[in-house]
Amino acid sequence: MNALQMYEASRNAAEVDWLFIGLCTMSVAVLALVFGLIWAYVIRYRAASPLDRGNLLQKTWRFETAWTVATLLFFFVLFGWGADIFVRMNRPPGDAMKIWVVGKQWMWKVEHPGGQREINALHVPAGRSIELLMTSEDVIHDFAVPAFRLKRDVLPGRYESLWFIADRIGRYHIFCDQFCGADHSLMVGEVDVLSPQDYARWLASNGGNETLAAAGQALFISNGCAGCHTGNSTVHAPRFEGLYGSPVPLADGRVVVADDRYIRDCIVQPEKQRVAGFPPVMPSFAGRVSEEDLVKLIAYIKSLSPAGREEPQG
Template identity: 50%
Template sequence: MNEPGIWLPQASSEAAATDTILIALLVVSSAIVLLVAGLITVFAIRYRKGSPASREPLPSIFARDVEFGWTFATLGLFIAIFAWAASQNITLAHPPAARMEIHVLAKRWMWKVEHAGGQGEIDELHVPAGELVELIMQSEDVIHSFYVPAFRVKQDVVPGHTERLRFTPEKPGTYHLFCAEYCGTDHSRMIGRVVVQSPEEFAAWLTRQPQEDDLAKSGRQLFVRFGCAGCHEGQASVRAPRLSGLFGAPVQLADGRTVTADDAYVRDSILQPKRDIVAGYDPVMPSFAGVVSDGEIAGLTAYIRALRAPADGGVY
């Protein structure tokens, strides 16, 4: 593991920015503490019992100006630091289209990883250096937390939700992976490693792994097995929304709202189909709550994401 000593390596592009914000907070906080402690010490000595220092009150206008000045200065400093720290998360919330998507399923007590080509890993994650990686994460049971200290990234994985974590690994090496949320008896054993390789080494690693059907292909099989194709494909007798080109597109609902067909929308449509009814369609879809697992929902979502509109040469 590339994490010896007290100081962790900065192994991702996010690490340097996070450390800079942390150091800035420590410096500013220390300066304020020293200032306040210094003033307390000076006043305690100057105005000690029996000292000849004048105890006449300051003019009210001057005292008010000091109070307002100190209040607004600290408020402005807080807003500036908050905006600086938030800007990093805002940037990560709008990633470029070119990114590597990897699916992660958290379950007691393991991390199950599946790459786009169907390569699977348990408690390991191989990624290429210099490429933006997006983890699409779900939990099968309780709350887990994906934490890589060397990357300075941590994301809680909540049951019933699809969470996303983005980072760009920079330094090849092997780094610790932890679950940072207590998840039961063997929580301390839910550990793993992230292996950062050069693009060439990563490509070679992929070719050496046994390839199962990728997630979208397995999602297609589930799509047929659960009977989804009987309503949502072009030849279906039941009138239901078509799914080609759906993912990422706006959807007009019967109640007048417009939502984006993202992971959460697909999940809710499978488990709570009566919640968001598409305009122009009857609420006839049954709920699959308790029928499909989180892993199967991830496969179905990957299949729907992979579908393209017919004009792009895709299929229903």
């Protein structure tokens, strides 16, 4: 582990560092100015000093206002810059490769669309946008890769996403950054950033025996979803062809886009968002389907739509 470095290993890492340096410099400068003046005057006007205390200068508001506004502006520039970085870091590009991360006490489980699985390790190709879709099976964790200058809380019951472009081949720490129980300190791992060729080789040699979508199809049948959701069912339930990425009218009048989060909620909290025009008979599968199986079911439903089809990898 000692060999792992704190390099700026992702495309936005350098900018995050500059922002940090900028913020520290500004804060130290203002602090130095204020405290420097306090100390200078404390010493200059100490009781024993023989200075003339007679002709006091008139306080000028112009000076007060000018320096306050000037520092405020500097901090607003930093704020704007930080907000811009924050927004960009939270908007994954549409073509990002999606990888699933499930945190649990005390490990990180990773699932690739091709069915490759790993624990406390994450293999990614350099130079490509990667989006991690993360959730937790138990308590709040926090997925952090210091070399990418990235971290995000991972909460039970919902998907959080994080995206990056790793541009330096090598291995980097993964930490859980949220105290999550007795063995929190062991909840660590490594990101392995590979060249695209090495990544293809890694995918092939760890060849998932079946893709996530295929595993999801099996679960779709074994959990009884197929009983309602396929053509020859007696229950009037929606079909999933073309669902992913398209708008769905809900019974309460809202229209939502069927993304990963929506599909997850449909399975574990169907009462929260009933689809318009169907009887509200879908049971909740909360607690009956594990987070990892949810990922597979979602992958299966996605694979039925052109928008959700993952390009074949490896």
